[in-house]
Amino acid sequence: MRYIFLFLSFPCLLLGQTPKEDASNYIAQKQYVKAQRLMMDYVLEHPSDKEAIELLADAYGYQKKWDEAIEHYELLKDLETNNANYHYKYGGALGMKALTMSKLRALGSIGDIKSSFLKAAELDPKHIDTRWALVELYMTLPGIVGGSKKKSLKYANELEALSKVDGYLAKGYIYEYDDEPELAEKYYKMAVKVGGSVTCYEKLTNLYESQNEPEKAIETIEASQDKHKRNALHYQLGKVSADYNIQLDKGEQCLLQYIKNYTSADGVPLEWAYYRLAQIYKHKKNSKKALNYIDRALSLRSDFKQALKEKAAISK
Incomplete structure (x- = not known):
C-alpha cells in the first residue's frame, strides 16, 4: 500500500481533539495499536462513519493484519461504491495478503485484486496510485x-x-x-x-x-x-564503494561522515556503516582497522550475521 503521512512534532493527544484526529495522529507517529484500539471502540458506536472505518482499516494494514484490513476496506467500498480510493485500498490489502500465501492459493485472489484496481482506475481517471498498482500487477503476473x-x-x-x-x-x-x-x-x-x-x-x-x-x-x-x-546518501556511496572495491578513499570518507551526522531519520542503522567501513579496510589490507569496525558493528547488534561472517573472513 502506498500511504504518505506527515510526522508530527507535537504530542498526539491535544485538548479538544476528536477520537478520529487522535487516531490519525497515532498513525502518523506509527502507534498503530493505539489507533486500532481507539477506532475499534469508536466504530462500534458509529458503524457508518466512513472516516473512522478507514482509519481502523489503515491501522490494521500497517500492522499487516490483512484479514481485518480487507474486511473493513470491503465495508467501505460497499458503503460508498463510487469511491476510487476505497476500491484501491481493498485491492491493495488483498494483494498484500496474497504475498503471504502459497502461489497456488494466491492465484485465487488475482481476479478480485485486478477488478478492484480496474474499478478504481475507472472511477478516478487521475488516481495515480491505482495506475502504479496496475503497472506493477500486469508486469509481475x-x-x-x-x-x-x-x-x-x-x-x-x-x-x-x-x-x-x-x-x-x-x-x-x-x-x-x-x-x-x-x-x-x-x-x-x-x-x-x-x-x-x-x-x-x-x-x-x-x-x-x-x-x-x-x-x-x-x-x-x-x-x-x-x-x-542527504546524509543517507553518504552511506549509499560508501556501500557501493565497499561492495565493488572501488574509490575506497571516497567511500571511507562518506561512511565516516554518515556516522558523524547520523540520526535515526537516516534509515540505515549505524552497525551497517561500521560493517561497510570494515569491508573497505579489508580491501585496503588493513585487517586491524577492519576488525575494529566489525567489532563496533557487533557491539551494536551481536547477532549481525553479515558482520559475524565478515569477521571470520577478516580474521583468516
Whole structure:
C-alpha cells in the first residue's frame, strides 16, 4: 500500500481533539495499536462513519493484519461504491495478503485484486496510485493468468499524462523488469531530469548496481547528494564503494561522515556503516582497522550475521 503521512512534532493527544484526529495522529507517529484500539471502540458506536472505518482499516494494514484490513476496506467500498480510493485500498490489502500465501492459493485472489484496481482506475481517471498498482500487477503476473507488458505500458502512458515523472519511472520499471537496461536507463534519466527527486536518482543508481556499473552508480549518488544534501546518501556511496572495491578513499570518507551526522531519520542503522567501513579496510589490507569496525558493528547488534561472517573472513 502506498500511504504518505506527515510526522508530527507535537504530542498526539491535544485538548479538544476528536477520537478520529487522535487516531490519525497515532498513525502518523506509527502507534498503530493505539489507533486500532481507539477506532475499534469508536466504530462500534458509529458503524457508518466512513472516516473512522478507514482509519481502523489503515491501522490494521500497517500492522499487516490483512484479514481485518480487507474486511473493513470491503465495508467501505460497499458503503460508498463510487469511491476510487476505497476500491484501491481493498485491492491493495488483498494483494498484500496474497504475498503471504502459497502461489497456488494466491492465484485465487488475482481476479478480485485486478477488478478492484480496474474499478478504481475507472472511477478516478487521475488516481495515480491505482495506475502504479496496475503497472506493477500486469508486469509481475505470468501471462497465463493475465500478465501483459502491453497493458502495463498502457497504464504507464496514463501515468505519464498525469505526471511525467511518474510515467518515466513506471516505464523505467517496466523495461528494467523486462531486462532491457538501456531503455530503463533512458527513462530513469528522463525522470531525474524532469523530477530530480531522491527516488528518481535512487532508481537510476539501483539500475547501475544491478548492471554491475558501480562507477556510474557513484556518479549518480554524487549528483543526488549535490542536489539534496542527504546524509543517507553518504552511506549509499560508501556501500557501493565497499561492495565493488572501488574509490575506497571516497567511500571511507562518506561512511565516516554518515556516522558523524547520523540520526535515526537516516534509515540505515549505524552497525551497517561500521560493517561497510570494515569491508573497505579489508580491501585496503588493513585487517586491524577492519576488525575494529566489525567489532563496533557487533557491539551494536551481536547477532549481525553479515558482520559475524565478515569477521571470520577478516580474521583468516
